[in-house]
Amino acid sequence: MTLIAKILVALVAIEHLYILWIEMFAWETVGKKTFKGSLPDHLFTPTKTLAANQGLYNGFLAAGLIWSLLIDDPMWSRHIAIFFVSCVAVAAIYGAVTASKKILFLQGLPAILTLAALLFLPV
Secondary structure (H helix, E strand, C coil), X not given: CCHHHHHHHHHHXXXXXXXXXXXXXXXXXXXXXXXXXXXXHHHCCCCHHHHHHHHHHHHHHHHHHHHHHHCCCHHHHHHHHHHHHXXXXXXXXXXXXXXXXXXXXXXXXXXXXXXXXXXXXXX
């Protein structure tokens, strides 16, 4: 992977670690501010467990992206990164269709740009 691709992969991983933190540990505080308008305030407490589950999945995405950066073989590293970034892009598209169009820009755009870097920049 090129340095640009590695930086983009790292940024997507950091974004998903941040989402993990919001959904697993700060759902009723930062989550309430972040998702204002998407979910009524009175539903944050009852949906805390559901949000934590979503956060765990975001953590798995981040872990896969971080793992791709730790692999020595450049082709294997690239393929693992492509898989996990593609998962992020698909999740963002689904989220944009089912929850909020903002997801496509906040999560999808970084993932799609990273995927383009992984596919089109030299290894």
